[in-house]
Amino acid sequence: MPETRNIDVLLVEDDPADAGLVRHALRTLGSRFALTHRASLDDALAWLADHGCDVVLLDLSLPDSSGFDTIRRMREAFPAMPLVVLTGHDDEDFAIEAMAAGTQDYLFKGATDGPVLQRAIRYAIARKQLEEKLRHSEQRLLSIVTLAQDAILSVDARHRIVLFNPAAERMFGYAEADVLGRPLDMLIPPRLAAAHRAHVADFVIEGPSSRSMADRNEVVGLARDGREFPVEISISKDLQPDGMLLTAVIRDITERKRFENELRHLATTDPLTGLANRRQFLAAAERELVRVRRYDRPATVLMFDIDHFKRINDTHGHAAGDEALRHVAAVCRDLLRETDIVGRLGGEEFGILLPETDVPSAREAAERLRLALARAEIPRPDGGTLRLTASIGIAACMPGDAGIEQALSRADDALYHAKANGRNRVEVKAPELSAAS
Incomplete structure (x- = not known):
């Protein structure tokens, strides 16, 4: 005073x-x-x-x-x-x-x-x-803390919840009175609880007193109704007289993950057929080629396109051509395995990679695909139907291939021969010819 x-x-x-x-x-x-x-x-x-x-x-x-x-x-x-x-x-x-x-x-x-x-x-x-x-x-x-849009919670040295703000109540579905004094594990899926405890223990003994959201991996939260949701966490520690106090700021990133997944889907998917686009197909095929080299396991690639596709567009219109492409994609999804990789490489050209498949088995699969495409009657937008056929080229992925493009080039050669020999047929590029070339 x-x-x-x-x-x-x-x-x-x-x-x-x-x-x-x-x-x-x-x-x-x-x-x-x-x-x-x-x-x-x-x-x-x-x-x-x-x-x-x-x-x-x-x-x-x-x-x-x-x-x-x-x-x-x-x-x-x-x-x-x-x-x-x-x-x-x-x-x-x-x-x-x-x-x-x-x-x-x-x-x-x-x-x-x-x-x-x-x-x-x-x-x-x-x-x-x-x-x-x-x-x-x-x-x-x-x-x-009360008005924050992000959930804020604190736990004591025994990982018992001592602070639970209104945003946390909304996020996890619990009232504050339901969680105070209870273990943090109640907010984490049981399969992840042990790993999370180990992560927190490491953080307690490390030097930094806090970690920002940008430095943290994503974590999964568990709501009261059993719903799991992705969250992003910023965590800090403070040594109190009665032990360590840990405080976390938690953000529900469900909508952001949904948006990211949509962007990823748009970036990797052909919008017309829903198949992998060329970039995604090549990337997935390259990963499979690595497995072929490492484990010496067979894999085969198919290249095929729709015969006389320009004629379909010219005769029935581009809407009918789009319907034909969607039909080809549907037939591929029905006939092929979940592990097979299918992509639209451009226009009416498609690529297929068959893991764990040698050339004879790939030829059988290609014949089934060719016959299914030839037998189908595809509805046209004007109410009629149309038929189509496809020519298919096959080549084995070789351990010595520098990249998947080499195998695709051989399959493309086989596709060229299928077209030259009358279309609506399957041709194989023999491995020994590939080695000679």
Whole structure:
């Protein structure tokens, strides 16, 4: 408190002798303290409502109030007022309990000389100011935690939940009362719980005190209804007197993952047929070629296209041509295995990679595909139907191939021969010819 301004003190004391001792002690300090005296709590509260002061010296034995109830009533009416309790109890425990009830300091009656009283008053004012700053800071923090759109939760050293904000309630489907004191594992799928505990344990003993969302891998959350959802987490640690406190900011990224998957699908899928596009087909085929080299396992590629596709477009229109391409994709999905890789490489040209398949087996699969395409009647947009045939070339993937393009080039040679030999047929590029070339 600046020395240039008087400190207004309200003394609430019903004993004239005790009040006189306080008045005398303050007079010895000069004019820095302005004293007002009230003999009952009701009078004191009324005076404070009209005038206010800097600090209250409060007796706990008043005509209209006694004990800790006096502190309670004063605190309810003026929560920010610095309080110094005057007590006749020469009992340290009683005084400490009075401070725990909401006062900033205490003095024993009869031991209130000027310097002691001055110290208690100034200490009470300073401590209350600090308490108010802390209270406002905590209120701001609570407001941030409460209004945050991301879930915020904290766990203690035993991984028991001690903080669970409203966003976390919405995200996981639990009320705060349902989770406080319970293990964090309840919010993690059981199959992932052990790995998550190990990850958190590593974080506790590592140097950094926090990790941002950008530094973390994705984690899976478990809602109350059993629904699993992807989340992104930022985690921090703080050593408290009773152990480590871990706080996580959690963001549900379900919509973002859906959007990313849509973008990935658009980037890797042919929009007309739903098959892999050329880039995706080549990438998947390259991965399969690596397996062929590593394990010396067979794999075969097929290249095929629709015979006289331009004639379909010219005769029946591009809508009929699009329907023909979609039909080819549907037949491929029906006849081939889930492990087979099918892609539209461009126009009416398609590629197929058959893992774990030698050339004779690939030829059987190609013949089934050729016959299925030739037998089908494909509905046209104008109400009629059309038929089509396909020419297919086959080549084995060789361990010595530098890339999948070599195998595809051989299959393309075989496709050329299929067309030259009359179309609607299957041709094979023999391995020995490939080696010679």
